[in-house]
Amino acid sequence: MTKQLKLSALLVALLASTAFAEDLYDTTATKGLADRPGYTADQPTNNISRNNYGECWRTTYFDKATQGAVECGDATAAVVEQPRYTTETSREEFSIPAAVLFGFDKSTLRPQASEHLRPYVEKAADVNITKVTVIGHTDSIGSDKYNDALSLRRANTVRSFLVNNGIPESKVYAEGRGKREARMTAQCEQQVAKLGRVSAAKKRQALIACIEPDRRVNIVFEGVVEKERRVRVEGGK
Structure with missing residues (x-):
């Protein structure tokens, strides 16, 4: 027991x-x-x-x-992606046929020109745009001196339109390049030569019509744009 x-x-x-x-x-x-x-x-x-x-x-x-x-010290800190922002310069160039803005050999805006220029006013008003350059171009007919002056007058006309519609004057520049960047001359002269026995007046009119693309106004917008890139950061810091 x-x-x-x-x-x-x-x-x-x-x-x-x-x-x-x-x-x-x-x-x-x-x-x-x-x-x-x-x-x-x-x-x-x-x-x-x-x-x-x-x-x-x-x-x-x-x-x-x-x-x-x-x-x-045994686990790895979390690695996450976070945005980082940098600024880069931007440049955009647009070409407007001179025929929709001016008459032949003229530098006064056509009545309907404002509707073609209005979108560029809105773009130039963007706060990220820091500089607007208006560049006038002519065809190859006439002297260098004459075409330089005509292209500059046209560029200044478009510049004035932008400024008069609210774009700061210090932001907009005008430049005339005359016929130095005409590209259609040789091709159009060959086409006119194929017309054969026609009057000089008809050949001139044919040439003027053929080289019309050389008569243009380019608008260049320069500015800054913010770019986002994703970076891998340990611990989310």
Whole structure:
């Protein structure tokens, strides 16, 4: 009987010891915190336990491939993409046929010219546009001096239209290039030569019609544009 009582007491003590051990090393202590699995944690604070060197204590549940804490040096800090903005210079050039703006050998705007120029007024009003250059071009008929003067008068006429419609005068420039950039001359002269026996007046009219693309006004817009690029940043900083 005495032996049975001693055996029972020993069994009770063993069970109590086991329960105490399980309580001492509960799942929180052995598996670590829910958001930091694989590390032991201090019971009172639930903070990761560390040694005298500040290193974390891992458990057998630690799996670096799927878990770990950044502050313990086991997990990689999150790498995210964040926008970075830079400014770049921009340049756009538009060509307007002179025929829709002026009569032949004229520098006064046609009545319908405003509807063709209105979109360029709106574009020039953009705060990102820093400079507008109006460039006049002529065909190859006539002297260099005459065509230089005519192309500049036309460029200044368009410039005045932009300024009169609200574009700052300091923003708009005019330039006349005359016939220096005429491109149709040789091709059109060959076509006129194929007309055969026709009057000089008809040949002249045919040439004027053929080289019409050389009579133009170009408007160049220069400015700055903000560009966004994505960069990979560790830790989202």
